Amino acid sequence: MSAHAVIRYADWMISPETAPEAPAIVHELQCTTCRSSSEANEDFETVRNWAFQHVGRHPSHTAYREIIHRFWRATLVR
Structure with a gap:
């Protein structure tokens, strides 16, 4: 068995996925x-x-981290 590889320099661009079927951005907050x-x-x-309910139950828990799941696409620039 033989293997063949082509390696070359290429320019890539990465940007948010914009296809109509792309998943929506998903948000999450963590105390x-x-x-x-x-x-x-x-x-x-x-x-x-x-977060409002959480801080209401735990008044000293005032800091939160946002976690965002956003889908991106890499595209070969020609």
């Missing part, structure tokens, strides 16, 4: 005090409401 986190959701308001 940096206790590491509890919201469910991942396409609707940021749902995630934000989780």
Whole structure:
């Protein structure tokens, strides 16, 4: 068996996926005090409401990390 490889320099561009069938951006918030986190959701308001409820139950938990799942596509530049 033989292997054949072609290696060459190429320019690539990476950008957010814009195809109509691309998954939506998904948001999540994580409390940096206790590491509890919201469910991942396409609707940021749902995630934000989780943070309001969390800080309401735990008034000293005031800092949050946003986790965003955004889909990207690499494209060969010709």
